[in-house]
Amino acid sequence: MNEIIIESKERFAKYCEDNLVFEERINSLINYYFLLLADRVNILQDREFSNEVEEKKFKNDRKRFETLFPAAAKNAFLKGYQLGLEFLRHPETMIPENLFTNPNFVQDIPFAIVNAAEFGIYELVRTDETQEFSVFAVRTYEEIKPLMEQIFSEIALFGAEMALEHESEEKGLKIEGGKTTTLTNVPIDRLFTITPSVTANVVHAEKTCEIWSLNWNVKLTLDSPFVELAQVTIVYKEKTDIQK
Incomplete structure (x- = not known):
């Protein structure tokens, strides 16, 4: 596992550091899930408070939510990236090179990783940061746990997909181009x-x-x-x- 951690750091340094496209991609991902989870616990809407103590607690909790979630999400993404590399490096993983150029192959990675994992994805991507947010969120907001665990699992699988993308780049392989529609210019042959x-x-x-x-x-x-x-x-x- 130490080798995987070292390799993931090297890959991130090579492909992600000072990369504005990556920063925009990861920030957009985190912001999307932040809004999804924040809306579930109703901290985005204006509300009235019965007293100042209640208002102060609400604002302090919201500020902590806003601080802890991005850090936890980034760590889940990185753990997912490491999980993707670990899957690719496993002796039983055999991927023909032609699949790395298949535009739909990346859609199969979540299935493969989940099926190969001994435990649930959420259990595999826990870090100090995700655990700190999880403990705070479960204690503070009712019924947040199922969606929160689902979100961290999804973010991790996005990280695993990026590990596959970087593996393709390391091999000098590119996704095959395809036809697009005339009206909106979206792909015809893929999701x-x-x-x-x-x-x-x-x-x-x-x-x-x-x-x-x-x-x-x-x-x-x-x-x-x-x-x-x-x-x-x-x-x-x-x-x-x-x-x-």
Whole structure:
């Protein structure tokens, strides 16, 4: 495991340090899950307080939430990255190089890691930082634990996916390009991301009309992948037609 930690630090130094694209990617991920969890415990909305003590406690708890969660999320991501490397380095893991150029292969990584893991992902990615946030959150907010553990597990699996991306770069391999739609320029032959929780695929495409199927990200539904949420129809119309 020490070798994995050393390698993960070397990879991060090579691909992530002073990398604005990575910083934007990880910050966007953390902010998305922060808002998701904060909304669940109702700390984002304005509220009235019965007394100053209650107001002070609420604000102190919210400030601690805002401080502890980003640090915990970053550590979950790093542990997931290490988990991904450990999976790739395991003697029983055999991945043909052509799969590293397959755009949909990365979607299979969460399944493979979860199936290979002896314990749940959340148990495997615990750190001092995630534990500090977890203890605080469970003691402070009712019914937060299931969603919190799910979120840290998802963040970790995003880290594992990035380990695969960096492995591909180390091998000098690139994801194969594919066709995109005319109207919105999204991929036709693969899943694409709407939010960290939702992916989509094109089920119909014309010059002026597209239909997308929206699905839960497989990290949320490992036991039942590709659960459809909705279908979205996008139609192009000239401005003159809209104003009629």
